[in-house]
Amino acid sequence: MALFERKTETENVTGDAATRALSVAAVENDFVEGVYDKLANVYDLIFGPTLHPGRLRAIERMNIQPGERVLEVGVGTGINLSLYPREATVTGIDFSSSMLEKARERAARKDAAPVRLLQMDAADLKFADNAFDIVYAPYLISVVPDPVKVAQEMRRVCRPGGRIIFLNHFLSPNPILSRIERLISPFTVHIGFKSDLDLPAFVAQTDLKPVSIEKVNVPKIWSLVTCVK
């Protein structure tokens, strides 16, 4: 007889969406920073073309009006910068200085919209409440240690009526695929993301109100989640 019961990793991620763990994998900021410092030189090559249709759709969904203030959380190498209309005011933050260095080089190119870049923690944004019209996290939320905290911060800095947009891979609703995604998640964190982030649990725990959830990219295993504050 066991002296105590130990919850297995799988048990933690099943059950009520309001309380269950979002992923079997746990990461910390220092670990993620280390991974992305290494990825900075090859990120665009590995994650560039495959994930690009989702980026284009996200910009389309944002429907950015002249003068609107956009915050990109996890600006990374600045791969989105050439996609924004030039009339937008774009601010980008990232935790990794190596990734930001790439973004700075990119921002200096002629085709990029003007952007302000800052180094900060997505889970602890240094902006005033309601400071932005659009707050966008492209391929970020499965990378951070605490996705719920990041989403709450994104909501805080977004003005009432503004848009909060997540572009990400989430756990498949298919039981076989989801089992594989959970199985490989402790390994995929080493290349920069958790493969098993649970969308229903994420939405339930963040108090976000998605107005649309669409599948993007090929294969269509990524989602574009648009919310209005």
Next chain:
Amino acid sequence: MAVDPELLEILACPNCKTKVELVKGGTALKCPQCRRVYPIKDDIPVMLIDEATIEN
């Protein structure tokens, strides 16, 4: 893009959430409350408490 007035308006000290000010000829941001100075490296303000210095 350097730190513009609009950005300064919405930017807060990572430690005490007070509005920060541009100092040292625009190469750093300082919190008047807790006196922490955040460097601006290659035009990128580093808004991390660990990277700040405390100056009088």
